[in-house]
Amino acid sequence: MALTVDRLMNDDRFCGENVIQFLLYLPFGILLLIIRTFLALILWIASIILPNKSAVRQMLSTLACWTFGVYVKLKGTRDPRCSVMVANYVSCLDSLAASHVLGTISLRKWKVPPFFASTLGIRNAAQFVRKQHFAECPSKPVLLQPEGGPTNGKGLLKFTDWPFQLGNRVQPVAISVERIFTNVTVHRPSDSRDKFPWSDALWFLCSPASVFTVRLLPAVERHDDDHGAFVSTVRQSIADALEIEPTEYKWEQLNAGGRAARRREARDVSADVTRLAAQVKEVLPRVPVRDIVRDLVNTRSVDVTITNFLEGVTPYTPEPEPPSEPRPSTSQAPPRYITPTPTGVFPKSAKERQLSFQERKAQMIAEARKRYIEKHGLNVALNNC
Template sequence: MEPPAAPGPERLFDSHRLPTDGFLLLALLLYAPVGLCLLVLRVFIGVHVFLVSCALPDSVVRRFIVRVMCSVLGLLVRQSDPRLRGAGTRVFIANHVTPFDHNVVSLLTSCNTPALSGAPGFICWSRGFMELGVTGSRAELVDSLKEYSAHQGNPPLLLFPEEAATNGRAGLLRFSSWPFSILDEVQPVALQVRRPLVAVSVADSSWITELLWTFFVPFTVYQVRWMPSVPRQADERSEDFALRVQELLAMELGVVSTRITAADRTEHMKRLRHTARLPFAPGGEPLLLGGSLSALSDRLPTLNPSPCARCPFSAALSQRPAARPRVPPSLPGGAPEDVRVVAMAQQVKEVLPHVPLEVIKTDLVQTNCVDTTIANLLEGRVPFFPESKEAEDLPAPSTSQAAAASGIQGSVAAPSSKPATKQFAKSPVERHLSLQERKRALYDYARRRFAEKHGAARAGGSP
């Protein structure tokens, strides 16, 4: 049995908080008046919880009182196997789900979490982070934490190697190796969070927003599972140690251990924000800066009537026997999905022959649309190195869109298009129009290559 495929970034992070199910959305609307009342009431109670936690010293009594008061705020904390908790371990390793994971664990045992980001000060201290005063590299941070752990009187460390929060349902981010360079023994802690009506956490949401939603919903259940301590094996590198603990924690949570990093999450969120800023057509089709992709593709030569308005390239080529891409001999028994990707890649290759085939396949796996892949390649969203002399006519979009557009306008000039201005436009409107002209030149170039390629094939096939 083959292992399950690793989930993509879109499955690890929630970009929408509200439910998509109609029944749940109706229930949320009916609950909204009650939730708003709870929100106002819990804000005042939360101030008292904060004052109590600041006034009392760290002890079992303080943790019990604060835990009971947090249950009034809707934070219900449960734990399993408490006898395994802190059995001589100085470093706890946990998965990251919400901005308050360290606060929840601190309700069960004494621990400190160093502040890795954000400005030090009152906000950092009030959120329960430990300020080390280290703003340099990770090596300086590790040295500071080693010195901290050397003092037996200090509480254990609670670290989150993922360095970014996920939804906790699909998989774990790749663990960083620096938390496993502090000591040779760590104790994994599995965190699971459940909440009715809305998502537990949303990517790129501030901790204030998450706190208000926590006060709004009826309750949020944190399940903390303590796992046995894991020692470092002989001559085991920190990277291998981190990977082994990640696999153990993923098995305990019932999720997949991925190789997606926090940097990949940042890039994924940038793409989501870029897509969200694009306007939408009245019919619901997303628009690009130079107009809708479907509107641009309508200006391409139509070889045969296409039943798919969103993918005229693939539909037109698939209806012509002469234009059907040939599947390589190495895939005679391959999956239908692989054959379809290869077929679409050949279609894109005929339009953009200077783009490497592997780059086209990689983007097609993500987009699943010929038009979208062509647009990504023309607009420079997918970097690549040209593999033929045709790159001289069409510079690679990986350098810059302006260089690519100027190169194309020099070799392929549309009669109705205006020459690109050589000076930087002062007005935003003029700069936007200049970008539209460059994008239109890119599409005209692809359209002409498409027409020349298949116009010649049609002429050669006619009697």
């Protein structure tokens, strides 16, 4: 089955099948969050005080992995001739995992504190100068993720072209991550390239462990001027290593598709509530529409909402009755109806509630019969019930 946009996104955080196990773990997760928050404070202080040396950066990277519960498995061999690595994008901490085992620098446009970016192995893409970087630290490769944004790992987004203009020889890197109970990445309507996903990072702190597998693949070299074939080869190499399907979707389409799906869902819900409210209004014409809609949002049932209003569970202020149309005079006496005014007060005893329900039911039936008789001009006299 072909991949669609919604199958590349996670909209829910919980990913397990046993909710009870997750609830049993939750107290330990909260305790783990407190401990790791204390470690994050130590990490922040250390990053400010300690000098910017390679050994210090490696120590801070290790402490950051402990803080976020990140465990990294490295597979494959790094090609020393490649100063550019190209990887897929699965989480906000891909750069930390790669920096910890490969010493890479990742390019991001996130607006995060400098110490936080340095600890995660991030450098702002707007401040990155290629020649200066390779002149100062030629042994420190650059990790590029041309998908532009994270997916749930079930497919590979279409790559942008600019990373492949940095060199004619790149090394593909396949990154995968496993975690119990919760999804690593969840898409929200406010997702942006410039904003760090703090909610995803928070769940790293709560989770027992997030296991990253960083797989180094054979380097790919450009042999001719066919730029498209070069990009396609690198992308296909990563897709084959992850055993997933390369798609033609871009991250902008993925994110816009998620927002559009949510808007469609909201419109569908609104239309459904409006339709149900019209049905309730036909039965209870004196109940305000706003009160009907408010109750239907919770119940999504016409019968339950009507019962709530009739039994006084949902209080409301009755609307005034519309003026009745003049009827032709007849020799017969006009019919009489039971029209007790609803109080909107919930009775205390079960007996009183039952009596109230019967009275309101009789009122509803009588008013419906009255409207039917008047609408069709029937000359019918009813006895008082």
